Amino acid sequence: NAGVTQTPKFQVLKTGQSMTLQCAQDMNHNSMYWYRQDPGMGLRLIYYSASEGTTDKGEVPNGYNVSRLNKREFSLRLESAAPSQTSVYFCASTVGNSNQPQHFGDGTRLSIL
Amino acid sequence: DQQVKQNSPSLSVQEGRISILNCDYTNSMFDYFLWYKKYPAEGPTFLISISSIKDKNEDGRFTVFLNKSAKHLSLHIVPSQPGDSAVYFCAARGWINNNDMRFGAGTRLTVKP
Numbered sequence: 001n002a003g004v005t006q007t008p009k010f011q012v013l014k015t016g017q018s019m020t021l022q023c024a025q026d027m028n029h030n031s032m033y034w035y036r037q038d039p040g041m042g043l044r045l046i047y048y049s050a051s052e053g054t055t056d057k058g059e060v061p062n063g064y065n066v067s068r069l070n071k072r073e074f075s076l077r078l079e080s081a082a083p084s085q086t087s088v089y090f091c092a093s094t095v096g097n098s099n100q101p102q103h104f105g106d107g108t109r110l111s112i113l
Numbered sequence: 114d115q116q117v118k119q120n121s122p123s124l125s126v127q128e129g130r131i132s133i134l135n136c137d138y139t140n141s142m143f144d145y146f147l148w149y150k151k152y153p154a155e156g157p158t159f160l161i162s163i164s165s166i167k168d169k170n171e172d173g174r175f176t177v178f179l180n181k182s183a184k185h186l187s188l189h190i191v192p193s194q195p196g197d198s199a200v201y202f203c204a205a206r207g208w209i210n211n212n213d214m215r216f217g218a219g220t221r222l223t224v225k226p
Contacts, residue, residue, distance in 0.1 A: 031212060033214075042117065042204075042216030042218045042219060043157070043216040044216070045212075045213060048213075058213065059213070090156055099162070101159035104149075104158070106156045107154075107156055
């Protein structure tokens with residue numbers, strides 16, 4: 001069972017470069033999420049898609065854009081990467097019911113020089 | 114502002130003993146609480162949850178306790194095993210927007226054989 005798959009696993013960018021992080025889930029989940037995790041902090045929600053065709057801002061959306069390509073795929077784009085966006089990025093999905101847990105991918109470690 | 118706080122960055126216990134991980138929250142609108150476990154280079158995996166209408170939920174060796182008046186929850190692991198060594202995240206979300214989940218910074222548990 002693949003679950004939530006994120007690509008790439010690692011990436012190094014230069015300041016100002018653009019990048020798209022990919023996420024796909026095979027659990028037929030309705031809702032998908034992008035988080036970032038920084039040292040000493042918990043995961044923080046960047047954007048989410050409650051259902052196919054919708055996207056909404058989370059706690060820390062600045063500098064990012066998202067696309068819900070179809071029910072399976074939810075991508076995160078950095079248009080002009082900044083060193084402050086160096087982080088580990090996690091994608092998650094859930095059925096969409098209020099009391100169902102989110103399932104996470106293994107993360108993308110992104111370094112911006 | 115950090116609405117979910119885990120004030121102990123680390124905890125070390127002996128195999129077979131009880132591990133108690135603590136979490137405090139500030140937002141009284143939170144009504145669903147979760148614990149996730151994370152191994153290095155992997156995504157968080159769901160462990161156990163509790164709704165605000167309950168004060169205790171058990172699943173095998175894991176029990177979560179919720180004290181709404183104190184805005185405090187705890188995770189008890191009995192007996193602790195070396196394989197439980199990981200980072201544990203507390204998370205919470207509210208009924209207004211159940212997509213907006215907030216995480217604590219995590220507690221690193223080490224279980225010594």
